[in-house]
Amino acid sequence: MAGKKKEHTLVSADTGQALQSGQKPPKPQMVAAPPVGNATSLRIGAVVLWVLAIVFEVLALLVVLGKLNFKFLPTMWQLILLIVLDLVCLIIGSQLWKKANHIKPASEKNPVKFWLWNNLGMIVAVVAFVPLIILILTSKDMDKKTKTIAAIVAVIALLIGGASGYDYNPVSQEQQQAAIEAIEGTVYWAPFGKVYHTHEDCGALNQSDKLTYGTVEQAIAANRTRLCSFCAKRDEISGVVTDDVDVKDYIPESTDAPQ
Numbered sequence: 054m055a056g057k058k059k060e061h062t063l064v065s066a067d068t069g070q071a072l073q074s075g076q077k078p079p080k081p082q083m084v085a086a087p088p089v090g091n092a093t094s095l096r097i098g099a100v101v102l103w104v105l106a107i108v109f110e111v112l113a114l115l116v117v118l119g120k121l122n123f124k125f126l127p128t129m130w131q132l133i134l135l136i137v138l139d140l141v142c143l144i145i146g147s148q149l150w151k152k153a154n155h156i157k158p159a160s161e162k163n164p165v166k167f168w169l170w171n172n173l174g175m176i177v178a179v180v181a182f183v184p185l186i187i188l189i190l191t192s193k194d195m196d197k198k199t200k201t202i203a204a205i206v207a208v209i210a211l212l213i214g215g216a217s218g219y220d221y222n223p224v225s226q227e228q229q230q231a232a233i234e235a236i237e238g239t240v241y242w243a244p245f246g247k248v249y250h251t252h253e254d255c256g257a258l259n260q261s262d263k264l265t266y267g268t269v270e271q272a273i274a275a276n277r278t279r280l281c282s283f284c285a286k287r288d289e290i291s292g293v294v295t296d297d298v299d300v301k302d303y304i305p306e307s308t309d310a311p312q
C-alpha cells in the first residue's frame with residue numbers, strides 16, 4: 054500500500070520563483086554559479102559594521118568620561134542609545150560574517166583557528182562592550198541610578214551580541230568539499246531546519262509544502278549544512294555530514310511501490 058505522493062511547491066534558490074506543479078527543476082548545471090564570490094563582500098560588510106560598533110562604543114566611553122554630551126538627552130539615554138546602535142551594528146556584522154563562512158568555509162585543520170574564525174562575532178562583542186561596562190562600573194562622575202541602568206543595559210547587550218556572534222551550525226571547508234564531491238545532483242530543503250535532501254520525495258519532507266532546490270553549495274550557504282540521513286542511505290552516500298534525526302520508521306516509496 055503506497056500512500057499518496059506528497060506534492061511540493063518547488064522554489065528556485067536563484068530566483069525565488071516557484072515551478073509549476075509537475076515541472077521538474079532544471080539540472081544543477083543550469084542553476085546559476087555558486088555564490089562563492091559573495092563571501093569577500095560579506096566579510097568587508099561585516100568588518101565595516103564591526104568598526105562602526107566600536108565607534109559607537111568609543112562615543113559611549115566619551116560620554117561616561119564627560120568628554121562628550123548630546124545635550125538634548127539625559128546622560129542615561131545617551132548611553133542607552135549608543136549601546137543600542139553599537140549592538141545593532143554588531144549583530145548585523147556578525148550575521149554577514151557567518152553567512153560568508155557558509156559560502157567560503159574555513160579549514161578545520163587547526164581547530165582553535167577554526168573556532169575563532171567562525172565565532173569572531175562573539176570576540177568582537179567582548180571588545181565592543183566589556184571596556185564600556187568596566188568604565189561605567191568604575192565611573193565616579195555618574196549618579197548611581199544612571200550607572201546601574203547603563204551597566205545593566207550594556208551587560209544585556211554583551212550577552213545578546215555574544216550569542217548572535219556564535220555560529221551554532223558551523224561548516225568546514227573539508228565538509229563542504231566532501232559534500233560537493235559526493236553529491237552531484239540537485240538538492241532540496243524545507244523552509245526550516247538544517248538539513249538538505251537529495252530526493253524531493255523524501256519522507257522527511259512530507260510536512261513541507263514549499264521546498265527550495267539548488268546545488269549543495271547553495272544549501273550550505275542557506276545554513277543547511279547536513280545531508281538527510283535517509284537520503285544518504287538511499288543513495289549510499291558516505292563521508293558527508295548527515296543529520297542524526299531518527300528516521301528509521303520511514304520506508305522510501307520507490308522501494309515498495311512497483312513501477
Ligand SMILES: [Zn+2]
Nearest residue numbers: 250255281284
Ligand atoms: Zn531526505
